[in-house]
Amino acid sequence: MAGAAVTGSRGKETIVAATETAGTTRRDFLYIATGAMGAVGAAALVWPFVSQLQPDASVLAMSTTEVDLSQVAEGQMVTVKWRGKPVFVWNRTPKDIAEAKATELSALLDPVARNANLAADAPATDENRAGIDHEKWLVVVGICTHLGCVPIGHAGEYDGWFCPCHGSEYDSAGRVRRGPAPENLAVPPYNFVSDTKISIG
Amino acid sequence: MSGHSTFEPKHPALKWFESRLPLVGLIHSSFVAYPTPRNLNYWWTFGGILSLMLVCQIVSGVVLVMHYTPHITLAFDSVEHIMRDVSYGWLIRYIHSNGASMFFIAVYIHMFRGLYYGSYKAPREVLWILGCIIYLLMMATAFMGYVLPWGQMSFWGATVITNLFSAFPVVGPTIVEWLWGGFSVDNATLNRFFSLHYLLPFMIAGVVVLHVWALHVVGQNNPTGVEPKSAKDTVPFTPYATIKDAFGMVCFLIFFAWFLFYIPNYLGHADNYIPANPLVTPAHIVPEWYYLPFYAMLRAVPDKLGGVLTMFGAIIVLFFVPWLDTSKVRSGVYRPLFKQFFWIWIVVCVGLGWLGSKPAEGGYVIAGRILTIYYFAHFLIILPLLGLFEKPKAVPASITEAVLGKNKGAAPASAGVSAPQTKG
Ligand code: HEM
Numbered sequence: 001m002a003g004a005a006v007t008g009s010r011g012k013e014t015i016v017a018a019t020e021t022a023g024t025t026r027r028d029f030l031y032i033a034t035g036a037m038g039a040v041g042a043a044a045l046v047w048p049f050v051s052q053l054q055p056d057a058s059v060l061a062m063s064t065t066e067v068d069l070s071q072v073a074e075g076q077m078v079t080v081k082w083r084g085k086p087v088f089v090w091n092r093t094p095k096d097i098a099e100a101k102a103t104e105l106s107a108l109l110d111p112v113a114r115n116a117n118l119a120a121d122a123p124a125t126d127e128n129r130a131g132i133d134h135e136k137w138l139v140v141v142g143i144c145t146h147l148g149c150v151p152i153g154h155a156g157e158y159d160g161w162f163c164p165c166h167g168s169e170y171d172s173a174g175r176v177r178r179g180p181a182p183e184n185l186a187v188p189p190y191n192f193v194s195d196t197k198i199s200i201g
Numbered sequence: 202m203s204g205h206s207t208f209e210p211k212h213p214a215l216k217w218f219e220s221r222l223p224l225v226g227l228i229h230s231s232f233v234a235y236p237t238p239r240n241l242n243y244w245w246t247f248g249g250i251l252s253l254m255l256v257c258q259i260v261s262g263v264v265l266v267m268h269y270t271p272h273i274t275l276a277f278d279s280v281e282h283i284m285r286d287v288s289y290g291w292l293i294r295y296i297h298s299n300g301a302s303m304f305f306i307a308v309y310i311h312m313f314r315g316l317y318y319g320s321y322k323a324p325r326e327v328l329w330i331l332g333c334i335i336y337l338l339m340m341a342t343a344f345m346g347y348v349l350p351w352g353q354m355s356f357w358g359a360t361v362i363t364n365l366f367s368a369f370p371v372v373g374p375t376i377v378e379w380l381w382g383g384f385s386v387d388n389a390t391l392n393r394f395f396s397l398h399y400l401l402p403f404m405i406a407g408v409v410v411l412h413v414w415a416l417h418v419v420g421q422n423n424p425t426g427v428e429p430k431s432a433k434d435t436v437p438f439t440p441y442a443t444i445k446d447a448f449g450m451v452c453f454l455i456f457f458a459w460f461l462f463y464i465p466n467y468l469g470h471a472d473n474y475i476p477a478n479p480l481v482t483p484a485h486i487v488p489e490w491y492y493l494p495f496y497a498m499l500r501a502v503p504d505k506l507g508g509v510l511t512m513f514g515a516i517i518v519l520f521f522v523p524w525l526d527t528s529k530v531r532s533g534v535y536r537p538l539f540k541q542f543f544w545i546w547i548v549v550c551v552g553l554g555w556l557g558s559k560p561a562e563g564g565y566v567i568a569g570r571i572l573t574i575y576y577f578a579h580f581l582i583i584l585p586l587l588g589l590f591e592k593p594k595a596v597p598a599s600i601t602e603a604v605l606g607k608n609k610g611a612a613p614a615s616a617g618v619s620a621p622q623t624k625g
């Protein structure tokens with residue numbers, strides 16, 4: 001390759017080329033090794049420029065939120081901010097809970113709990129959606145799983161939420177009952193610090 | 202494509218410069234002596250209008266940046282500050298926000314022109330594809346610009362559009378987080394969109410240079426679709442195209458001024474005068490008018506990923522039009538069936554735009570589905586088949602024949618006709 005390119009154009013190099021065997025030469029090896037090092041170097045330099053796009057340390061640092069539940073009356077739904085997103089904390093009435101429990105799993109569009117505190121394949125029963133040992137509390141990320149609008153509470157046919165953007169509806173356990181949203185509202189990672197306080201994140 | 206005058210500098214200083222950098226000669230051959238088909242109509246003035254609009258957006262944009270603050274706590278107020286306090290700030294902002302709409306009106310007309318007269322066919326495929334790239338860049342630029350005032354529509358438009366990427370399996374959610382630089386649209390998002398909104402117009406300018414270069418390699422198409430065959434078929438760019446383009450620009454600017462001074466908020470949304478609130482979505486969110494047809498397609502498909510793919514597919518398909526249209530005849534003027542389908546397709550596009558502004562329910566969704574299917578059928582079924590089955594009308598032998606009629610076109614041209622080539 002190197003030999004063929006220089007033959008005839010520069011007398012001295014013709015000799016060098018002629019002493020090398022046809023096919024792979026030492027020079028080819030050097031070309032490829034240099035090129036490969038260059039490519040690795042370029043890739044290493046690109047990485048910081050891509051990596052800076054991800055959530056930075058200050059964004060990650062703000063990622064827990066505490067909520068005082070004693071201020072939320074029965075039937076009331078409050079919205080708190082966690083990681084810049086709305087989270088709905090709903091003190092459900094016995095009727096809301098009974099409705100959610102009565103719903104067959106087969107009637108759901110998304111049969112998976114989507115609960116960050118449980119296994120990824122846990123079924124979307126009301127127990128798996130509501131607070132552990134605190135079934136009246138429902139804590140869900142207030143972001144429609146379709147394209148991210150904030151659904152309106154106490155609305156829609158299923159007594160949960162209605163999304164104004166493209167008409168998705170969720171029931172009183174935050175499970176999607178009408179598309180285009182593909183998934184149930186996500187249950188964020190949270191735990192009960194006491195009976196009247198949760199910590200999200 | 203020669204035959205017209207070439208540039209020969211006379212002044213010694215210019216001669217000195219020209220032999221070191223032939224810049225004036227390049228401008229002369231591209232915009233003065235450049236031969237343009239003699240039969241170009243006013244649809245051909247939109248290329249010049251588009252260049253003017255790009256300059257207009259860059260100039261008004263650079264000035265806006267002098268007064269604008271890209272931070273979630275200050276952006277909305279800084280735009281209001283531009284509107285109320287900055288001298289003529291209202292004018293500059295309205296030029297920029299309405300200018301974006303004018304830019305899109307012009308680009309749609311320019312694209313429809315290309316589709317009607319077959320300007321995408323060999324040898325202009327690369328020219329066409331560069332145009333499609335410009336269109337994509339324009340959409341990205343305008344989308345990010347609309348986020349900057351940080352009103353409710355800015356915020357929720359950004360949320361919905363960035364969330365489109367979450368539809369892609371496995372990598373989707375990560376892509377979205379990296380677009381946002383966080384877990385929701387927030388300050389990091391605003392800052393990066395601002396940076397890119399400043400950059401992309403200059404990338405557009407770069408692609409425009411390639412677009413015009415490609416144009417000057419293959420030459421302009423014309424309403425007959427017949428390539429110029431002799432010097433008689435063309436006239437020099439200056440004064441003929443220069444003056445015609447200038448007249449087109451003035452008319453377009455009058456139209457622009459009407460929006461600017463009488464209905465500057467007509468194309469916008471009142472909700473964008475409410476500061477962004479991440480906890481409340483407006484009851485009816487709609488994108489800017491120029492995205493509406495694609496928005497209608499997104500909502501026509503009941504599946505999230507399917508909707509996103511359909512929407513992107515509607516643009517991708519444009520890149521392949523040069524190969525989907527199988528007809529040997531270039532211009533729609535000589536294609537009786539194509540002409541009808543072309544206008545049906547235009548109506549379908551406008552219809553989709555209208556549906557995109559309506560709520561996604563009942564009859565609107567069904568209509569959206571039918572029109573979406575038709576949109577794709579036009580490119581994937583009708584265009585390929587038309588080329589095989591349509592019987593085109595007779596195409597004139599030359600541009601001159603088409604303009605002057607058979608006898609005059611065949612006979613040696615009169616003095617009046619040949620005059621343009623001797624001038625210039
Ligand atoms: C392809 C060209 C461009 C297009 C299509 C475009 C489009 C837009 C749009 C649609 C908006 C929102 C207007 C509103 O509702 O207020 C906007 C805002 C803005 N653009 Fe551009 N733009 C372009 C070029 C530029 C350039 C080159 C700069 C700066 C160098 C710039 C700077 C800004 C700024 C600072 C704002 C926020 C102020 C405001 O909202 O009025 N733009 N742009």
Ligand code: FES
Nearest residue numbers: 144146147163166
């Ligand atoms: S974002 Fe809720 S339905 Fe589309």
